[in-house]
Amino acid sequence: MRFSKFGLTTLRDTPAEAEIISHKLMLRAGLIRRLAAGLFTWMPLGLRVLRRVEKIVCEEMDRAGALELIMPAVQPAELWKETGRWDKYGNLLLRMRDRHDRDFCFGPTHEEVITDIARRELRSYKQLPINFYQVQTKFRDEIRPRFGVMRAREFIMKDAYSFDLDQSGLEQSYQAMHAAYTAIFERLGLKFRVVDADSGEIGGNRSQEFMVLADSGEDAIAWCDEDGYASNVETAATVPEDGKRAAAKVNLEKIETPKTKTVETLTELLEIGPDKILKTLIVEGKKGPVALVIRGDHELNAIKACKMPNVTEPLTMANPETIQEIIGCTPGYVGPIGLDIPVYYDHATKCMSDFVCGANEFEKHYIGVNFGRDIKTPTTVDLRNVKDGDPTPSGSGTLKIARGIEVGHIFQLGQSYSEAMRATVQDKDGNDATLFMGCYGIGVTRIVGAAIEQNHDERGIIWPESIAPFKVVLIPINMHQSETVREVATTLYSELKAAGLDVLLDDRDARPGVKFADAELIGIPHRLVISERGIKVGQLEYRHRRDEEAKMIAYDKALQIITPS
RNA sequence: CGGGGCGUGGCGCAGCCCGGUAGCGCGCCUGCUUUGGGAGCAGGAAGUCGGAGGUUCGAAUCCUCUCGCCCCGACCA
Numbered sequence: 001m002r003f004s005k006f007g008l009t010t011l012r013d014t015p016a017e018a019e020i021i022s023h024k025l026m027l028r029a030g031l032i033r034r035l036a037a038g039l040f041t042w043m044p045l046g047l048r049v050l051r052r053v054e055k056i057v058c059e060e061m062d063r064a065g066a067l068e069l070i071m072p073a074v075q076p077a078e079l080w081k082e083t084g085r086w087d088k089y090g091n092l093l094l095r096m097r098d099r100h101d102r103d104f105c106f107g108p109t110h111e112e113v114i115t116d117i118a119r120r121e122l123r124s125y126k127q128l129p130i131n132f133y134q135v136q137t138k139f140r141d142e143i144r145p146r147f148g149v150m151r152a153r154e155f156i157m158k159d160a161y162s163f164d165l166d167q168s169g170l171e172q173s174y175q176a177m178h179a180a181y182t183a184i185f186e187r188l189g190l191k192f193r194v195v196d197a198d199s200g201e202i203g204g205n206r207s208q209e210f211m212v213l214a215d216s217g218e219d220a221i222a223w224c225d226e227d228g229y230a231s232n233v234e235t236a237a238t239v240p241e242d243g244k245r246a247a248a249k250v251n252l253e254k255i256e257t258p259k260t261k262t263v264e265t266l267t268e269l270l271e272i273g274p275d276k277i278l279k280t281l282i283v284e285g286k287k288g289p290v291a292l293v294i295r296g297d298h299e300l301n302a303i304k305a306c307k308m309p310n311v312t313e314p315l316t317m318a319n320p321e322t323i324q325e326i327i328g329c330t331p332g333y334v335g336p337i338g339l340d341i342p343v344y345y346d347h348a349t350k351c352m353s354d355f356v357c358g359a360n361e362f363e364k365h366y367i368g369v370n371f372g373r374d375i376k377t378p379t380t381v382d383l384r385n386v387k388d389g390d391p392t393p394s395g396s397g398t399l400k401i402a403r404g405i406e407v408g409h410i411f412q413l414g415q416s417y418s419e420a421m422r423a424t425v426q427d428k429d430g431n432d433a434t435l436f437m438g439c440y441g442i443g444v445t446r447i448v449g450a451a452i453e454q455n456h457d458e459r460g461i462i463w464p465e466s467i468a469p470f471k472v473v474l475i476p477i478n479m480h481q482s483e484t485v486r487e488v489a490t491t492l493y494s495e496l497k498a499a500g501l502d503v504l505l506d507d508r509d510a511r512p513g514v515k516f517a518d519a520e521l522i523g524i525p526h527r528l529v530i531s532e533r534g535i536k537v538g539q540l541e542y543r544h545r546r547d548e549e550a551k552m553i554a555y556d557k558a559l560q561i562i563t564p565s
Numbered sequence: 566c567g568g569g570g571c572g573u574g575g576c577g578c579a580g581c582c583c584g585g586u587a588g589c590g591c592g593c594c595u596g597c598u599u600u601g602g603g604a605g606c607a608g609g610a611a612g613u614c615g616g617a618g619g620u621u622c623g624a625a626u627c628c629u630c631u632c633g634c635c636c637c638g639a640c641c642a
Contacts, residue, residue, distance in 0.1 A: 012591060012603070013577040017635060027576095037634070091566095092640070109642090143566075143640065150642095157642050209642095218641090302639080314639060409642065443642030478600055513602035531601070541601090 001470065003506040008045055010518050020216050022452035023148030025461050029522045031448070038145025038153030045522060046448070048469035048502075050156070053447050054135055056187050056466065057158045064180035066131040066160050071113045073137055077103035079112035083420045094141045106139040111417050111439060114161040118435060119423035125165045125433065128425065129173050133160035135444060150405065150449040151218075157445075162438040165427060167414075170436040174206070174412050177440045181210050181408050188447065189464030190454060193404065195221045196231040198303050207411040210442075211404030214453040221404045222386050226397035233401065234303045236386040237393050240347040250354050250368035257365045261332020263296040266365065270356060273297070278349060278357035278369070280334040282318040282327070285310040285342065289318045289326055293336055294346040298384040305383055308344050333358040335366060337375055345378035405450040406443070413437040461523030462545045470504040472496060472562050473524040475516065477531040480509045489530045492540075492558065499559055520545065526562045 011028045018024040026032045031046030042050055058068065074096075080086035086093075086105075094106040107113070114132055122130070135158045145153050162173035178194070185192045190212050197209040209232055211221055223230035231237075260266045263274050277296030282289050283305065290310050294300055302315040323331055326341065335358035336343050352371075359366050371377040388401045417423070418435040427433040448467075455462045465471070474496075476489035489505065496503045504524060506515045519527055529541035529550070540558055543550035553561060 009575085009592090011576055015576065016571080016578095019636075034634095090640095138642080140641070144636095144638090146636085151640095155642070159642085316639080406642065441642050446642055475601095481600075511600055511602080511604060513600095513604085515603090516601080517603050529601075533601090 001502075001504050003504060003508050006044065006504070008043075008522075010521055018148065020147050020150070020453070021456055022150065022216075022449040025452055025456060025521070026148055026449065029461060032149060034148075038142060038151070040149060040152060040154075042445075045469050049448050049451075049463070049467050050445065052467040052469075053188065053444055054156075054158075057184055057442055057444060058135065060180045060184045060187070061133050061158070061160060063183075064131070064176050066133045066162075066180075068134060069132050070134050070136060071107070071110050071117075073107050073139075074104050075107045075110075075113055077105065079116055079421075080105060083112055083115075083417060085112070092140050092142070094139050107136075108138055108140040109157075109441075110134070110136075110159055111161065111413070111437075112421070115417045115421045115423050115437070118161075118163050118418070118437075119421060122163060122423070122425050122435070125425050125427050128435075129162060129164045129169050131160055131162040131173060131177075131438075133158060133440075147216075148449055149445045152445065155443060155445045158442040160440040162440070163418075163423075164436040164438075165425070165433055167436055170412055170414070170438055174410060174438050177410050177438065178208065181410065181440070181442070184442070185210055185212075185408070187466055188451065189466050190407075190447075190451060192407070193221060193223060193230055193402075195223065195404075196235055197409065198232065198235045205412045205414055207409065209404075209406050210408030210410075212407050212447075212450040212454060213402055213404050214450060215403055216453050217403035217405040219404050219406055220385070220401055222390075222399045222401055224392045224397035224399050227392055227394050229392040229394065229397060229399070233385050234301065236399070238347055238382050238384060238386050239391050239393060239395060240380060240382075241351045243351045245351050245371065246353040248353055248368070248370035248373055252366060252368050252370070252374045254359050254361075254364055254366055256363060257333075258363045260363070260365070261330065266356065267296070270367070272356065276352070276355050278335065278352065278355050280336055280339075280343075280358055282323050282331070282334060282341075284312045284316040284318055284322075286312055289322060289341050291334070291336060291339055291341055291343040292346075292383055293343060293349055293378075294384050295348045295352065298346065298348060298387070300383060301385045304381075308381065308383075310342055327360050329358070329360050329362050333360065333362055333364060335359055335369075337366060337369070343378070344383060345380045346383040347380040348384065349378070350380045405446065405453065407447050407450050408440075408442045410440045411438060413439055456523075459517070460521035463523040463525060465525050468502075468523065468525050470502045470524050472501055472526040472528060473504045473506060473519045475506050475512070475519060475527060475529045477512050477529065479507060479530075482532055484535055485530055485532055488535055488555075492528070492530065492555075496559065496562075499563070501559075501562065528558055 008030045010030050014024045015027050018027055030043050032040040034040055077086055096104050138157045139154050142153050145151055164170040164173055192210055192212050195209050197207045220233040222233050222236040260269050263277050267274050274296035279294050279296050281292045305315050306313040320331055355369050356365055356367050357369055386399055390399045415434045423435045424432040452461050476485045479486045493505045525545050527543045534540055538555050539552045540555055541550045542553045
C-alpha cells in the first residue's frame with residue numbers, strides 16, 4: 001500500500017473525548033472514528049488489524065472443530081420471552097418494533113437463537129457433540145460506554161455454543177474451547193491469564209475468563225504461581241481466619257466522634273489502624289435492610305454479598321433516609337451493637353478484639369468492643385474482596401493482585417436454556433435427552449484496544465507482529481527529489497510485496513520527521529529507510545519498532561531480517 | 566440512573582465573569598525556498614459559537630428549555 005493512496009489522516013493532538021491510552025492512540029493513529037456514544041467506524045487501518053484478529057480467532061475455532069455460521073443480529077421477542085430474559089435483561093437490551101408492531105431486539109448475545117437452531121436441527125445423539133460459532137456485531141446498551149472500543153455499545157464478538165448429550169461431554173467441549181482460546185491469545189501475542197469467574201447474567205456452572213493483563217483493566221484478578229490458583233477478585237474466596245482472638249484488654253466505651261463518618265477519618269481521630277475498625281454497611285434486602293459487617297481495611301464484594309439470604313440483587317446500598325429511619329443515625333455511625341436487622345459478619349471480623357464500631361448515634365462510636373462480652377460472637381461468612389498477600393484457598397500459597405481486561409469468557413451453561421426452550425435429542429435408548437450447552441465468547445474489537453494497552457510507548461502503538469496492519473513500512477528520504485531513492489524504494493516495495501509481505505510505502509512528499517513520527521504512531525513493527533547516502537554503499541537502515549537504535553543492513557538482507565526463518 | 570464537567574473552522578484551545586468587528590496553535594489549499602526526527606516565508610479556504618426560545622438597539626457572552634459528549638459510581642466480550 002502506498003501511503004498517499006491510503007486515505008489515512010493521523011492526529012497530532014489527542015481528541016478530548018479519549019481517556020485511556022488505547023483510545024487516544026486509536027483516534028490519533030486513525031484506526032477508528034466515533035459516530036456517537038459507544039459507536040465507532042473502523043477506518044481502513046483499524047480494519048486491517050481487526051481482520052487479522054478475526055482470522056486468528058476463526059482459524060483456531062475451525063481447528064477445534066467448531067462450525068461457523070451467522071445468525072441474525074435482530075431477534076424476535078418471542079425467543080427471549082421463552083427464556084425469561086426479555087424481562088430479565090433490562091435496559092441493556094436494545095428493543096425495537098417492526099412495522100407490524102412486533103417486538104424485536106438487537107442481539108446482545110445469541111443463546112436463544114442458537115438454542116432454537118439446536119432444537120430444530122438436532123434430533124439424535126449421533127449429531128453430538130457439535131459446536132457452532134459466529135463472528136458478529138452485537139449491541140448492548142451499556143449504561144456508560146467508555147474507553148473507546150473497550151466498552152462500546154456496538155462491538156464485534158466471536159460467540160460459540162456447544163451442545164452435548166451429558167455433563168462429561170460438555171466438560172470435554174469446554175476443555176476444547178479452553179485450549180483453543182489459549183492458542184488464540186498466544187498467537188495474538190498478548191500476555192494473559194485464565195481466571196475463575198462469576199457466570200453472571202448468562203447463568204450456568206463453571207466459567208472462566210481470559211484476561212489480558214493491563215493496568216487500565218477494569219477487572220482485578222487474584223492469582224498465585226505456587227499453586228496455580230487464579231480467579232477474578234469478584235469470585236476469589238477468602239479463607240476463614242483460624243487465628244485466636246486476643247483477650248479483651250479494655251472496657252467498652254461510647255465516645256464522641258464528631259465528623260468522622262469514614263474509616264479514614266476515624267483512624268486519624270483515634271490514631272488506630274483501619275484493621276481495628278468494624279465497618280457496617282447497610283444494603284437493601286427483600287424484607288427490609290440488611291447489615292454487612294467487614295473489617296475497616298477491607299472492601300465489600302458485591303457478588304458475595306448478593307448471595308446472602310435476604311439481600312437483593314443487584315446490590316444496592318440503603319439510602320441515608322432509610323438508615324436514619326431504621327437505625328436512627330446517618331451512615332458512618334452504624335454498628336452491630338443493638339442492631340435489630342439481619343447482620344452478616346465477614347470471616348476476618350472474627351479475630352478482632354478491642355475494636356471500634358459505630359454506636360448507631362450521630363457522631364458517636366464505641367471503642368473497646370469485644371465479641372462474647374459486648375456482642376454475641378458471630379458466625380462468619382465470606383463477604384469481602386481478597387487482597388494482595390491473602391492466602392489462597394488451598395492454603396499453600398499467597399495471592400497477588402493484578403488488573404486485567406476481559407477479552408474472552410467461557411461458560412458451562414448446562415441445561416438452563418435447553419430446558420427452557422425444550423432442546424432435546426434422542427439418546428441411545430430412544431429417550432428424549434435435554435442438551436448440555438456451553439457458550440464461549442471473545443471480544444474481537446476489544447482485543448484491539450487491549451493489545452494497544454499492553455503494547456505502546458510514548459511515541460505510539462507497538463503492534464504484535466501477528467496483528468500489525470502492515471508488517472513493514474518503507475520510508476524513502478527525499479523520494480520526490482532523488483530519482484535514485486525513488487527507484488530503489490519502488491523496487492524494494494515490489495520485491496517485498498512479491499514475497500507476500502504487507503508493506504506500506506510512505507511515498508508522501510513530506511519531511512522525514514513527519515514520516516518517522518507517523519510510522520511510530522501507527523506502530524508498524526519493521527521500518528526500512530531508503531536514502532541516497534545508504535544507496536551509495538548498498539545499504540538500508542533497519543529498525544524494529546521496539547529497538548532503541550537503527551542499524552545499517554545490506555540491501556539484500558532486508559527480506560530475511562523481516563521474516564526470520 | 567444519580568453526581569461533576571464540557572459543547573466556538575478537521576483537531577487542540579482562548580474569548581463568556583464585565584454583551585458591541587469571532588480569535589490563536591496545529592492541520593488543509595496555492596506559490597517559492599527547504600529536506601535524516603512533526604520546516605520557513607508569503608498568500609488563501611474554512612465557523613448556523615450544539616439547538617430552540619427569551620432579554621436587549623445589539624447575544625458566543627445574560628436567562629429558560631433542550632440535545633449531544635466526556636468524567637466519577639452499580640454491568641459485561
